[in-house]
Amino acid sequence: MRKLLVLTASLVLLAGCAEEPSNQPSSSGGGGDKDPCAAKSLSTVAKGTLTVGTDRPAFEPWFKGSPKAYSGYEGEVATEVAKRLKLPIKWVVEPFNKAYAPGPKDWDFDINQITITEERERAVDFSDGYFENNQGVLALEGTPVAEAKSISDLEDYQFGAQVGTTSLAFINSTIQPTAEAKVFDTTNDAVSALKNSQIDALVTDVVTTVYLRDFVVKKSLVLGQYPKTEQFGMVFEEDNPLVECVNGALQKMKSDGTLEKLEQKFLQQYLEVPTLE
Amino acid sequence: MGFPPGAEPVPSGPSGSRGRGSRMIGGRGILISSASTIIFFAVIALAVALAPGSSLVAERFFDPYHLNRSLFGTVTTPSVVGAFVLNIKMFLIAEVFILILALVVAIVRGIPGPVFFPFRAVAVGYTDLFRGVPLILVLYIIGFGLPGLGLKFFSSQSEVTYGVVALVLVYSAYVAEVYRAGIDSVHESQTAAARSLGLSRWQAMRFVVLPQAVRRVIPPLLNDFIGLQKDTALISVLGPIEAARAANIYAAEQFNYGSFVIAAFLFIIVTIPLARFTDRLIERDQRRRRAGAAL
Numbered sequence: 001m002r003k004l005l006v007l008t009a010s011l012v013l014l015a016g017c018a019e020e021p022s023n024q025p026s027s028s029g030g031g032g033d034k035d036p037c038a039a040k041s042l043s044t045v046a047k048g049t050l051t052v053g054t055d056r057p058a059f060e061p062w063f064k065g066s067p068k069a070y071s072g073y074e075g076e077v078a079t080e081v082a083k084r085l086k087l088p089i090k091w092v093v094e095p096f097n098k099a100y101a102p103g104p105k106d107w108d109f110d111i112n113q114i115t116i117t118e119e120r121e122r123a124v125d126f127s128d129g130y131f132e133n134n135q136g137v138l139a140l141e142g143t144p145v146a147e148a149k150s151i152s153d154l155e156d157y158q159f160g161a162q163v164g165t166t167s168l169a170f171i172n173s174t175i176q177p178t179a180e181a182k183v184f185d186t187t188n189d190a191v192s193a194l195k196n197s198q199i200d201a202l203v204t205d206v207v208t209t210v211y212l213r214d215f216v217v218k219k220s221l222v223l224g225q226y227p228k229t230e231q232f233g234m235v236f237e238e239d240n241p242l243v244e245c246v247n248g249a250l251q252k253m254k255s256d257g258t259l260e261k262l263e264q265k266f267l268q269q270y271l272e273v274p275t276l277e
Numbered sequence: 278m279g280f281p282p283g284a285e286p287v288p289s290g291p292s293g294s295r296g297r298g299s300r301m302i303g304g305r306g307i308l309i310s311s312a313s314t315i316i317f318f319a320v321i322a323l324a325v326a327l328a329p330g331s332s333l334v335a336e337r338f339f340d341p342y343h344l345n346r347s348l349f350g351t352v353t354t355p356s357v358v359g360a361f362v363l364n365i366k367m368f369l370i371a372e373v374f375i376l377i378l379a380l381v382v383a384i385v386r387g388i389p390g391p392v393f394f395p396f397r398a399v400a401v402g403y404t405d406l407f408r409g410v411p412l413i414l415v416l417y418i419i420g421f422g423l424p425g426l427g428l429k430f431f432s433s434q435s436e437v438t439y440g441v442v443a444l445v446l447v448y449s450a451y452v453a454e455v456y457r458a459g460i461d462s463v464h465e466s467q468t469a470a471a472r473s474l475g476l477s478r479w480q481a482m483r484f485v486v487l488p489q490a491v492r493r494v495i496p497p498l499l500n501d502f503i504g505l506q507k508d509t510a511l512i513s514v515l516g517p518i519e520a521a522r523a524a525n526i527y528a529a530e531q532f533n534y535g536s537f538v539i540a541a542f543l544f545i546i547v548t549i550p551l552a553r554f555t556d557r558l559i560e561r562d563q564r565r566r567r568a569g570a571a572l
Contacts, residue, residue: 164529
């Protein structure tokens with residue numbers, strides 16, 4: 001986690017205070033003819049449209065509603081970015097594993113709870129972070145692991161995580177359990193394993209664990225969240241100039257409080273979880 | 278086994294050494310074949326190297342740094358070669374059970390008589406079902422379904438066990454059909470002759486039909502095992518970390534597919550010798566038949 005990129009932008013988000021107006025030329029409002037981020041001069045995959053990729057199924061509360069017009073936190077963040085770039089948004093399906101494949105993409109950016117890391121930045125470009133993520137630990141009520149209060153209480157249990165998540169790296173590097181963690185294709189499969197007691201606890205982002213606790217897994221509890229100061233970012237093909245314009249829009253959304261409002265609207269109930277020491 | 282001594286065909290001089298293509302081996306033949314081989318591969322290499330994205334593909338798939346790191350693992354990612362040991366184990370264990378279960382199914386399917394109809398029906402139903410259902414669905418049903426039942430013994434096994442059970446169920450259905458083809462290929466007169474010598478129906482099957490049948494189907498059996506070897510990778514959907522999953526973990530963390538190349542390489546190292554061995558068996562069999570026909 002030391003390797004994770006800590007973005008100063010996150011501080012702005014946390015403090016909720018207004019930063020001085022962005023000095024980037026990517027203002028959403030009155031861009032002149034020379035504004036590289038004006039809708040007309042943007043070179044998007046499909047001319048005149050912002051095409052955004054995400055995996056399917058897309059999970060609440062990150063995404064809600066139909067793939068034609070996603071709502072939910074990430075859905076609305078992307079929609080808001082498109083609005084500020086003055087482009088209509090179009091959603092396409094992009095499996096996580098394909099998001100970093102070489103070759104032309106059929107989307108302008110991919111938004112799918114992808115954590116920004118240094119290693120990944122060698123292969124793709126990330127936008128600034130739009131959400132600060134913590135890891136959450138989900139277990140069943142009444143099981144021994146449910147008594148755990150700190151990270152060091154967890155090492156003797158069997159963990160599960162979805163493949164490709166930073167949660168797995170978190171298990172291996174921070175919890176360091178004695179039994180090798182089991183790894184599943186999807187969070188749904190990890191949930192099946194938890195219900196069947198094939199794993200003692202599952203680790204994923206804290207928002208998802210709370211969602212699972214409240215809506216999916218009966219008699220389950222979130223042991224706590226572990227602050228990792230990692231950021232979710234949108235994935236762009238390397239050297240895509242569009243990333244500057246999207247960052248400009250994100251910057252605006254941070255400074256005028258839009259991002260915080262969206263976070264409160266969709267995520268607030270998911271973030272009130274005790275912290276694991 | 279069922280052959281009288283001396284009936285075992287012995288590969289004899291000229292007909293034995295005559296392999297495919299060896300007739301044209303002379304100075305000129307070697308020259309032409311090596312030239313065409315070089316040109317063939319050079320054209321492919323050139324086409325790949327000159328492609329506009331070749332450096333990107335090389336970096337994303339064949340970067341030595343990532344190949345090496347994924348092979349041996351990092352703090353947060355498991356070693357691909359270490360995980361491959363699990364594939365080998367699952368393959369070897371599943372293979373033994375498949376050979377036994379499939380043979381039982383094939384024999385049961387061939388038992389004559391109206392009394393045994395229900396057994397035959399079960400055998401037919403079994404092969405139809407498990408050849409028709411995709412392996413991944415069987416894996417899900419057994420790997421997540423059985424533990425969900427809450428039974429004492431059946432619900433408390435490891436995921437690897439469930440995975441191997443699923444492999445055995447699916448592959449036995451295929452292999453049973455291979456056995457059956459072998460059994461059907463032994464002429465009825467063999468059974469008739471054995472019965473007239475006083476062997477029981479079972480003895481005729483055991484000592485006359487099966488030895489010939491099994492020998493004939495060894496190449497297709499090995500072919501199925503090459504498939505089995507690769508399909509052990511599917512067990513990863515249940516949670517265990519085998520080679521393909523270890524590669525997937527590395528790829529997702531580093532955004533680099535080099536780990537998959539390493540995993541593919543490991544599978545190839547195991548399957549190629551198996552494939553060559555199969556070829557050799559097929560050739561030997563053909564030689565024997567030719568020799569037999571000449572007698």
